[in-house]
Amino acid sequence: MSDPMSPGPGRVDQEHGRHLLLQMLRVRQLEEKCIELYSASKIRGFLHVYIGEEAVAAGILETLSPDDAVVATYREHGHALLRGVPAATILAEMYGYLEGCCRGRGGSMHLFDAATRLYGGNAIVAGGLPLAVGLALADKMSGRSNITACFFGDGAVAEGEFHESLNLAALWQLPVLFCCENNLYAMGTALGRSESQTDMALKAAGYEIPAWGVDGMDVLAVEEAARRAADSVRAGGGPHFLELRTYRFRAHSMFDPERYRDKAEVLKWQERDPIGLLRSTLEAAGQLGPGEWAQLQTEAESEIARAVEIAETGTLEPLEDLTRFVYSERSAP
Amino acid sequence: MKSSYREALRAGIREAMQRDPRVFLMGEDVGAYGGSFAVSLGLLEEFGPERIRDTPLSESGFVGAGIGAALGGMRPIVEIMTVNFSLLALDQIVNNAASLLHMSGGQFHVPLVIRMTTGAGRQLGAQHSHSLEGWFAHIPGLRILVPATLEDARGMLWTALEDPDPVLIFEHGSLYNVTGELDDDAGPVDIEAAAVRRAGGDVSLITYGGTLPAVLDAAGQLAADGIEAEVLDLRTLRPLDEPAILASVARTHRAVVVDEGWRSGSISAEISARITEHAFFDLDAPVGRVCSAEVPIPYSKHLELAALPSVERIMAAAREVTAVRG
Numbered sequence: 046m047s048d049p050m051s052p053g054p055g056r057v058d059q060e061h062g063r064h065l066l067l068q069m070l071r072v073r074q075l076e077e078k079c080i081e082l083y084s085a086s087k088i089r090g091f092l093h094v095y096i097g098e099e100a101v102a103a104g105i106l107e108t109l110s111p112d113d114a115v116v117a118t119y120r121e122h123g124h125a126l127l128r129g130v131p132a133a134t135i136l137a138e139m140y141g142y143l144e145g146c147c148r149g150r151g152g153s154m155h156l157f158d159a160a161t162r163l164y165g166g167n168a169i170v171a172g173g174l175p176l177a178v179g180l181a182l183a184d185k186m187s188g189r190s191n192i193t194a195c196f197f198g199d200g201a202v203a204e205g206e207f208h209e210s211l212n213l214a215a216l217w218q219l220p221v222l223f224c225c226e227n228n229l230y231a232m233g234t235a236l237g238r239s240e241s242q243t244d245m246a247l248k249a250a251g252y253e254i255p256a257w258g259v260d261g262m263d264v265l266a267v268e269e270a271a272r273r274a275a276d277s278v279r280a281g282g283g284p285h286f287l288e289l290r291t292y293r294f295r296a297h298s299m300f301d302p303e304r305y306r307d308k309a310e311v312l313k314w315q316e317r318d319p320i321g322l323l324r325s326t327l328e329a330a331g332q333l334g335p336g337e338w339a340q341l342q343t344e345a346e347s348e349i350a351r352a353v354e355i356a357e358t359g360t361l362e363p364l365e366d367l368t369r370f371v372y373s374e375r376s377a378p
Numbered sequence: 379m380k381s382s383y384r385e386a387l388r389a390g391i392r393e394a395m396q397r398d399p400r401v402f403l404m405g406e407d408v409g410a411y412g413g414s415f416a417v418s419l420g421l422l423e424e425f426g427p428e429r430i431r432d433t434p435l436s437e438s439g440f441v442g443a444g445i446g447a448a449l450g451g452m453r454p455i456v457e458i459m460t461v462n463f464s465l466l467a468l469d470q471i472v473n474n475a476a477s478l479l480h481m482s483g484g485q486f487h488v489p490l491v492i493r494m495t496t497g498a499g500r501q502l503g504a505q506h507s508h509s510l511e512g513w514f515a516h517i518p519g520l521r522i523l524v525p526a527t528l529e530d531a532r533g534m535l536w537t538a539l540e541d542p543d544p545v546l547i548f549e550h551g552s553l554y555n556v557t558g559e560l561d562d563d564a565g566p567v568d569i570e571a572a573a574v575r576r577a578g579g580d581v582s583l584i585t586y587g588g589t590l591p592a593v594l595d596a597a598g599q600l601a602a603d604g605i606e607a608e609v610l611d612l613r614t615l616r617p618l619d620e621p622a623i624l625a626s627v628a629r630t631h632r633a634v635v636v637d638e639g640w641r642s643g644s645i646s647a648e649i650s651a652r653i654t655e656h657a658f659f660d661l662d663a664p665v666g667r668v669c670s671a672e673v674p675i676p677y678s679k680h681l682e683l684a685a686l687p688s689v690e691r692i693m694a695a696a697r698e699v700t701a702v703r704g
């Protein structure tokens with residue numbers, strides 16, 4: 046891959062720019078499909094989509110190596126996809142099929158994948174932060190140079206586990222990259238109605254953690270900040286903290302009537318759609334023509350369409366297996 | 379008047395707010411969002427943000443603050459979205475709410491009500507579906523209520539607020555949309571006694587909360603086969619209405635306990651133990667139990683359904699105990 050740090054004429058190398066655009070389009074396409082499948086009752090339970098926030102996962106995951114660990118929330122379909130979990134496996138999970146990444150036992154909110162070191166898919170707000178601290182502790186104690194990227198929402202910042210985790214990570218100088226996906230709302234609670242101090246970087250600074258805010262709609266800015274932070278974490282600089290300022294374009298979940306925000310606010314943010322932003326950047330630099338744009342869209346669409354076809358052929362786990370995986374299965378001596 | 383379980387709960391909250399200025403509701407998204415399960419919808423407009431108080435995501439913090447406010451003379455209703463999230467507040471509930479009266483030698487009462495959703499059946503997966511009310515019923519100092527009917531959804535709250543000690547109310551998620559007739563003058567109800575929801579002389583089906591509808595359904599189908607079941611709705615898990623349980627068994631000589639919690643170390647185990655301790659010689663058959671499979675509740679629909687008590691399993695258990703000749 047060409048070096049994203051030496052962009053040539055535009056802000057980014059052409060090939061890399063198109064790659065990032067495709068990554069975001071893949072997530073968008075997957076999420077749109079999820080909504081459609083939910084409406085068709087093929088996906089059930091709670092479904093939280095990432096539409097509008099794609100630049101965050103795309104920019105950050107770009108900077109991780111395959112050995113790094115990822116901890117995410119219930120809004121994690123995009124993280125799973127970009128981490129390398131096949132779309133068909135993600136969808137099969139949401140269909141409740143055996144072929145899903147968790148055999149249908151987890152569902153939309155609980156995507157786990159050992160192969161890509163994706164440790165969930167946690168539906169307890171802030172529940173993943175202590176796990177990330179522990180994963181990083183294990184890496185550090187074992188002398189591995191991996192880092193753990195931990196994604197959580199602005200809502201998590203109010204929980205005790207957030208503060209306990211930041212303190213531990215800083216105290217023990219652990220390789221955690223804390224990524225706060227600040228989309229300004231925790232369900233219906235606006236950040237300003239939930240935090241006495243809304244500047245996340247200041248909070249992290251209270252724990253002596255280097256932290257900065259990033260335009261979370263600009264994938265190039267996210268990637269650059271993440272690379273800087275991740276390099277420093279990897280080099281032994283202890284935990285770092287990024288506040289990714291973003292916005293969710295859709296309802297919190299499929300049950301949310303969105304009484305708490307104005308349509309106008311949503312429309313205003315949609316003008317800074319992360320996909321549209323990168324597209325214009327590339328177009329302005331002459332790095333993307335209408336043909337290439339259409340081609341990227343088709344690529345994302347056909348990947349997801351094919352994934353749905355595969356997921357649809359899934360099977361149900363036999364009922365006899367219901368109580369498996371409560372305890373570890375030991376092979377007979 | 380037609381009412382849903384959700385509307386009945388809301389009417390109970392509204393009445394409490396109107397009757398006592400010390401009462402306020404606090405929790406995550408109870409206000410601007412309209413309640414995560416829409417129970418408090420419209421109350422923000424009616425009572426304002428001081429008394430319909432949105433909290434940050436801080437279960438331990440705001441439950442603890444509810445305890446403090448109760449100590450300070452208020453009558454808080456704290457809403458926790460679901461029982462799984464109450465685990466973040468377990469310290470405050472067990473180490474403070476349940477213990478302060480005793481530790482202070484009887485000086486400090488905690489007149490607090492905590493409401494939360496419990497239970498499975500909506501494919502929400504392991505972190506949103508558990509039935510831990512029986513677990514809370516283990517704790518001395520707490521009163522545990524499990525409204526299964528519209529009358530109880532409407533009426534338990536006020537009585538709970540009058541209690542000088544902490545009361546936890548568990549609302550099963552599958553009940554919110556249940557709709558039926560509620561008396562126009564429905565009001566506070568007792569929170570002491572179990573209630574017989576169906577009379578029958580052949581077997582006692584003992585249950586509570588979210589499984590009551592399935593148990594009544596099973597009882598109806600069993601009647602077609604000539605088995606008449608008495609259905610006992612516990613209504614309160616702590617204290618248990620032991621006399622009502624024993625009286626029912628004395629009438630029918632057979633019992634099946636139906637509980638969505640797991641079987642091991644459960645409230646169903648407690649009920650079974652009390653029956654064997656105090657009504658052993660009334661029994662014509664061993665006590666039966668229908669509980670959830672011992673597995674974190676899976677997402678996949680067929681696995682989830684298989685994990686939960688079903689009408690079929692309830693009927694099978696009732697048939698089994700009635701087949702034993704006394």
Ligand SMILES: Cc1ncc(C[n+]2csc(CCOP(=O)(O)OP(=O)(O)O)c2C)c(N)n1
Nearest residue numbers: 120168169170198199200201230231232463
């Ligand atoms: C401990 C806990 N409390 C409450 C909830 C219910 N809940 C689920 S998501 C959510 C909002 C979280 O907002 P945020 O962290 O900002 O993430 P976002 O949904 O915006 O991505 C709430 C309150 C939960 N899952 N866990």
Ligand SMILES: [Mg+2]
Nearest residue numbers: 198199230231
């Ligand atoms: Mg948020």
